[in-house]
Amino acid sequence: MNIPKESKEVLIRLLKGNEQFVNGKYEAKNITIETLRALATYQNPHACVLSCSDSRVVPELIFEAGIGELFVVRIAGITVGTNVMESIEYAVKKLNVPLLMLLGHDNCGVMEYAQESYPELKEHFQTILKCVYPAIDIDKNSLESEDKLAKHHTIWVEEFLLNNSKIIREAVDNKKLYIAKCHLSHQTGKVHMLNDVLDELEIEEI
Numbered sequence: 001m002n003i004p005k006e007s008k009e010v011l012i013r014l015l016k017g018n019e020q021f022v023n024g025k026y027e028a029k030n031i032t033i034e035t036l037r038a039l040a041t042y043q044n045p046h047a048c049v050l051s052c053s054d055s056r057v058v059p060e061l062i063f064e065a066g067i068g069e070l071f072v073v074r075i076a077g078i079t080v081g082t083n084v085m086e087s088i089e090y091a092v093k094k095l096n097v098p099l100l101m102l103l104g105h106d107n108c109g110v111m112e113y114a115q116e117s118y119p120e121l122k123e124h125f126q127t128i129l130k131c132v133y134p135a136i137d138i139d140k141n142s143l144e145s146e147d148k149l150a151k152h153h154t155i156w157v158e159e160f161l162l163n164n165s166k167i168i169r170e171a172v173d174n175k176k177l178y179i180a181k182c183h184l185s186h187q188t189g190k191v192h193m194l195n196d197v198l199d200e201l202e203i204e205e206i
């Protein structure tokens with residue numbers, strides 16, 4: 001796998017920020033009113049993070065990031081629809097972020113609901129279920145646990161974005177964007193990459 005240089009730098013920065021968080025050495029900078037004032041009329045985030053709305057998943061905190069560093073799109077279960085996809089496209093096309101992180105997590109309520117409901121569409125939350133069921137259709141082993149389904153779903157989300165967004169697909173093809181598929185462990189606070197690119201990042205342990 002070939003990660004564009006700028007994407008790689010940003011990914012390492014985020015994973016090292018996560019390491020700080022995990023080790024209890026959280027020292028985020030750029031979190032005061034002065035930072036916001038300095039960025040009053042523009043933004044230049046390093047990365048776009050698609051994360052769950054879950055109150056325990058707070059990208060700026062787990063990556064030790066400050067104001068203006070992350071363009072965060074939060075939606076229950078990282079279920080992608082048109083608005084979510086266009087929000088990501090804005091970050092890619094207008095803000096030129098070199099990294100899109102898809103961040104699933106443990107104990108996700110959406111995954112639990114999808115497992116209970118599959119393959120039926122119940123009265124409520126149908127749009128969300130329709131965004132999770134394809135991951136189960138592809139691999140029924142996804143039903144074994146919420147966390148397994150969350151990881152399989154994150155992988156499906158990448159496929160969905162590449163298949164449905166010309167902006168995202170072209171950015172990836174042109175090596176302007178790298179999509180990192182990740183998962184947050186609640187017990188450790190650690191963000192794991194779902195694909196093995198650590199060798200390419202040239203860091204021993206993150």
Ligand SMILES: [Zn+2]
Nearest residue numbers: 052054077108
């Ligand atoms: Zn969730």
